[in-house]
Amino acid sequence: MITTGTQMHELVRRLYPLCRSITGDGVRRTLDIVGEHIGLTVHEVPTGTQVLDWTVPQEWNIRAAHLTHVATGRRVVDFADSSLHVVSYSVPVSATMSLAELRPHLHTLPEQPSLVPYRTSYYAPAWGFCLSQDTLEKMPDGDYEVVIDSTLTDGSLTYAEHVVPGEVSDEVLVSCHVCHPSLANDNLAGVAVATALAAELAERRPHHTYRFLFAPGTIGSITWLARNAERIDRVRHGLVLACAGDRGALTYKQSRRGDAGIDRVLRHVLRASGRPHSVVEFSPYGYDERQFCSPGFNLGVGSLTRTPYAGYPEYHTSADNPDFVSAEAMEDTLAVCREAFSVLDRDRRYVNLSPYGEPQLGRRGLYDSLGGRSEAGRVTATGGGGRGDGRAQLAMLWVLNLSDGEHSLLDIAERSALPFDAVADAARALQGAGLLKE
């Protein structure tokens, strides 16, 4: 089972060379490899299918592409070196042309002269090469042989799902985009963390049903939404995973609602963990939260990244390679997801069955018999050890006081500033003593 950061990083390295796009064999090969770790249901949706306001495009595949200086025979740019070298969805080309004619088809990053940019042209027929400014500047004048051996044909769009059945049919959707070519943080790290999460969850029966979606960005999530519109109410919470492996602090971007369950859980978990982190408002750009949070759906779906979308200089360049992401960072992202889903699965509302005054905890064995010391003092003085477990007693008092049918355990954890685990443990103890019911 894939669990460690090292294993996730290995998966990133393996997926890295593949030339993914919004359709084609790069996505299929990616899903094959993910499928070695977790069972996947792969869906193929034919070209031309109407999906919401969009139409599934033709399928794009590419075998080779290169630019060769005719006079010297030197191949100056070769797709074999990096899948980034060709503008994604480039139409086939086989021509000879001067550098001047070629120039409008060459994309560079003049301010990052050693890096190759990532460019696409999904919905307008075009072609182009991406290369470093350094390479461009060294290209001699003269004619170039231009070859893009690609195909654009009716085929299908590919995406995959993995479902971990839960105690209830209410779903948590975990989505990551699989359409980017050789970019590690965006989004192979997200794919790797999602894969590990799915593998972990399958080991136990979670409360919610967890649905993992591996789909191309935008058109993929739109296709999934179109095909699942009538079941969409099952999705109670969701998380888009992206940029999950860089060394920056975690950033949680809230759902459009801003107060959805997932928003409250992630805010709590990040704050309670003491990690440096940011929580930002929803905005309608970024990843597939754009689609899940479109006003017609308005799902409670947030997005977890480390450094957010477009927020780092390596973004959408050849510098976003496997060395840019770390095993530790992916483990850290995984840990926060695990903790968040654990809270999501345990959060519920209880009712205090003895709501008039405090019930006598002592005779139920839930309370220290020797009085006179303050509970607050005991918390400080004894920490986790010591004679009385002050925090457990405090948590019980909070759960009893707020379990009026209005407050969930998460509400109680937030109001009491106690960790969710302490509150959930207290609820379990009180339920065991017959003082609480769901």
Add this chain to the structure above:
Amino acid sequence: MITTGTQMHELVRRLYPLCRSITGDGVRRTLDIVGEHIGLTVHEVPTGTQVLDWTVPQEWNIRAAHLTHVATGRRVVDFADSSLHVVSYSVPVSATMSLAELRPHLHTLPEQPSLVPYRTSYYAPAWGFCLSQDTLEKMPDGDYEVVIDSTLTDGSLTYAEHVVPGEVSDEVLVSCHVCHPSLANDNLAGVAVATALAAELAERRPHHTYRFLFAPGTIGSITWLARNAERIDRVRHGLVLACAGDRGALTYKQSRRGDAGIDRVLRHVLRASGRPHSVVEFSPYGYDERQFCSPGFNLGVGSLTRTPYAGYPEYHTSADNPDFVSAEAMEDTLAVCREAFSVLDRDRRYVNLSPYGEPQLGRRGLYDSLGGRSEAGRVTATGGGGRGDGRAQLAMLWVLNLSDGEHSLLDIAERSALPFDAVADAARALQGAGLLKE
């Protein structure tokens, strides 16, 4: 047409010498001069008319007033020098009295010894002179001839309206008081800015109907309210203009409601403009917002000033003269009003007609075809120029995402931190593409 700061300043200088009060020929002469710039409907309401809890008082007029030292024949105070020299509504006097007898009728500002204060006694029969402390201290003992050649007679209270018809009958009320004698900032600057605004608005057909009210403070607005009570629901927004010409920063005082449309618009416009400014809570003292925001009416009427009511040492003294106000300050106040009314006129709610997922903007010519760059990056990189107009695209995404019937364009501008203009332009483009309807 009056448009420039210089022209407004010219109007202030021309109106300055007139002896205005809450009734009388000073108000009429003021309205005559304003009427040279914009068409005015002048109303005369007879003395004794019951208006809400008040009664229109007798009309006050004054021809001359002076204090003459009998022994030397020297005229120490003369109304001909400044309309401030007589307590407004002074009853007629013709007498000779000692300085000691005269003393209780003399008003000075001991802490600002060179300035003449402004004083009134509208509703209690009284008389008095206002003079500088310096003058008072030089007045020799002995008898004085005291002359106030005023009349208090049944007549009428005068106010004027100018209406700019809009596309809808919902009204925006712009009110300024015209009762103060020779005080420039309070409120000839407000009168000048209101005049320029009215002239500007009449050049186009605004969305709302704009009603400009030039009336004496308190009794004038109360009279207007009494005569318009049954039509008051037409007033959807309002702004009291005062102290519009001093060199201080703008201050917007919110309506009693605090969240009225005008409050939100002024807050947005001032903040988005980057100007130093203040926004303050409603309080039941100041100018005629006191009446418009009385609990029975509770209109959405705020007040725009530069330095607020009573907040500057020149307030209600002879130092509030035409040199105290500047053409630039009045132009600045005018610009904010213009911008605020432009937002007010364009703010409305749209509904996204393609709310499930994002609509495909590209095939509608609304989106760059070359992908891979971040929208956020483009905004920064290209500013107003460059290849893709990133801000326009961002604005479209925001408008589509929030146009669910709950959010107005102003809501969207505030949540996205985009300028209102960008949001309104995006809405127009999306409406043109059939993606949005009102």
Add this chain to the structure above:
Amino acid sequence: MITTGTQMHELVRRLYPLCRSITGDGVRRTLDIVGEHIGLTVHEVPTGTQVLDWTVPQEWNIRAAHLTHVATGRRVVDFADSSLHVVSYSVPVSATMSLAELRPHLHTLPEQPSLVPYRTSYYAPAWGFCLSQDTLEKMPDGDYEVVIDSTLTDGSLTYAEHVVPGEVSDEVLVSCHVCHPSLANDNLAGVAVATALAAELAERRPHHTYRFLFAPGTIGSITWLARNAERIDRVRHGLVLACAGDRGALTYKQSRRGDAGIDRVLRHVLRASGRPHSVVEFSPYGYDERQFCSPGFNLGVGSLTRTPYAGYPEYHTSADNPDFVSAEAMEDTLAVCREAFSVLDRDRRYVNLSPYGEPQLGRRGLYDSLGGRSEAGRVTATGGGGRGDGRAQLAMLWVLNLSDGEHSLLDIAERSALPFDAVADAARALQGAGLLKE
């Protein structure tokens, strides 16, 4: 009548030596002494009575207790020196045992070696001695004669009430615990302040009915709640008084509701007073607010202390003696309670009978006739004296503006930042002029 800090301090000193517990003659003797100052209705509730989730325990009384070193005959610990020396509710003991056998029954504070702790064992049969660490360390090895001459027998739990009838039957509950032995701040100071408050209130007829409760902590308030459950709706506001005499700043702990009337009143009074103070959120530990604010009752009961529960090193030790509390601090606590109850008794909603525009205050003698000066300026310039009482006029404008049936006088005081007294005086003046009704 008990009114001064000195008198309260005298009461603390007199009550200090008594050995109170949750039942027994120490409580009865305490109530006898309080009953010398205010009339008390004493209730006795028999052992075994079911009270909510609890049962009234056996009654505990103690005559003597001591530890004597057999070899030397030296009495090393004697209950006659301090009621703290015996763990409250210790079962009777008469035995000789070695120091090693005795050791588990000896409680000290190793970090505060000169102080004797306060310990209880109400609901588990046990016995023990409390002593200083210094004493413990000097205790020679060898056998000790151990005597605790206590009784645990069926009897009753004792509490007392004092009711000051008001104009309405809605009640304000003032509660203080009377179960702690020789601890001055916790809670003899609270008892003394409550006694003085009751004595004061009985001198006039307050608006609310005030009910003072002197009861043992936890089991006492639970007993009272059990016996008054069907009348509990009468309790509209409440205050638990504890730790009322130390030299720290006042702390108001809000009710579980957080926005109950008592919460708003205490916040206002403390803030308006300019005193250093804290306002803290409700938490389900502390004093009897735990019971009053249990979810089934959820009363609007807050708690006023100086340094809060368990927040000072002298807490529950022999250092909480009469020297630890001061007459000044108790007077200060009393003053805040007095002011808070005065606001509570006067706060109500009025309706402006002339809500359209401002009513003309001048002709009703409520407003200065000489105009031209700012009200704001007058407030600053004249303070309490001067010609026009600016603050009174401001208060009238605020009361008129906000008396729309939605805002109480306290709301108006908070929004206007005027003292409650000024607002209440303005309301009385306006009501006198026929402009306002309840």
